Amino acid sequence: MGFDRDELERYARHIVLHEIGGPGQQRIKAAKVLVIGAGGLGSPAILYLAAAGVGRIGIVDDDEVSLSNLQRQVLHHTDEVGEPKVASAARAVARLNPHVEVVTHDARLTPENADGIVAGYDMVLDGSDNFDTRYLVNRAAARAAKPLVFAAIGRWEGQVAVFDPAAGGPCYECIFPERPAPGLVPACAEAGVLGAMAGVVGAMQAVEAVKLIAQAGEPLRGRLMLYDALGAEARVIRVKPRADCPVCGDASRG
């Protein structure tokens, strides 16, 4: 798979990076990445993946653009309020990089459709906005043995990690085995969320995805990064797989 003259110019600043180069850029072009949620995290993640030239980007979202999204969801624009987010997202990607194929899944991820959707991709980015979807995505990615670039945000802070049990790393349920009771953890709508902080964390997801695809550097596998925007601090904790994890532990392998 070669690059035409336009692509060589478009990706020149990546190709010149020693850790990416021509081979890495080829891998990026061949990659198929699924992004769950075209919201505060999905917006920067999708834009940077598209700009990087990821060959196919799948986007799962069943929501419509609302005015209160636009403070942080930079994929969508004022004249798109009321439109499906996947339509708005596909338009933004097409404008940014016509070499990228967008597959829109205008649906909510469910136990019934999750495995079928994940099967079409090499990697999953979770930018969803609720615990049900987060636990579902983690299980589907682990079952499919595909890396999951996880992130979650609230108020002024975010968490980022690469969950990749197939490569010996832990999964989401190793860290958070119990789903918090509904209503215990506030959603962004109730608690608020800093727009630019969502941008930082969603861009970190794109960084980790590009590193995994291009096989560059050390992935955030087995580590969880906490970004505290209010304190202007980032801290990293090391996480090992839990042998008794129902998703990726010994019991799950029968």
Place this chain on the structure above:
Amino acid sequence: MTIILNGEPREIAARALDAALAELGYGGAHVATAVNGDFVPRGARAGVELNDGDRLEVLAPLQGG
């Protein structure tokens, strides 16, 4: 003794991690913990002793995206 809880110094009396969490007001909460940068699963907390100056991270799950 003084520990560093989520980057801030805190005085606590308890030594075992599970007791320290209860003392700090996290009893029964769905939180993840790390001591000096290493994750400690819930089941292992009773067996982990905190020392003066240890860094304790207590993470609540976030759901926003």
